[in-house]
Amino acid sequence: MNTITSLQIGEKGIILEESLDNIPLKLLEMGCYPGAEVELIQLAPLKDPLYICVNGSHLAIRKETASKIKIDKMCK
Numbered sequence: 001m002n003t004i005t006s007l008q009i010g011e012k013g014i015i016l017e018e019s020l021d022n023i024p025l026k027l028l029e030m031g032c033y034p035g036a037e038v039e040l041i042q043l044a045p046l047k048d049p050l051y052i053c054v055n056g057s058h059l060a061i062r063k064e065t066a067s068k069i070k071i072d073k074m075c076k
Helices: 017-022 025-029
Strands: 012-015 037-043 050-054 057-061 071-073
Touching: none
Parallel strands: none
Antiparallel strands: 012 037, 012 071, 037 050, 050 057
16 A cells, blocks of 8 residues: 655655544644645655645655555556
8 A cells, every 4th residue: 555655756646535543633734634635745865754745735744654644646
């Protein structure tokens, strides 16, 4: 199963419903909910945190959290 950490820079995915229990409330409030499109924008120098774009908002999330959020990768 793919997670946000499996994305390459510039790749997009759709957050899956089964990830709802693993998404922290703060991220849900910022639009990181099931059905939302997520794009990996950049990785920090040590690959943690990850910079993502969700519904037009840029967020930095920890790799540990991103590895728990399951996605369906979108074809380019």
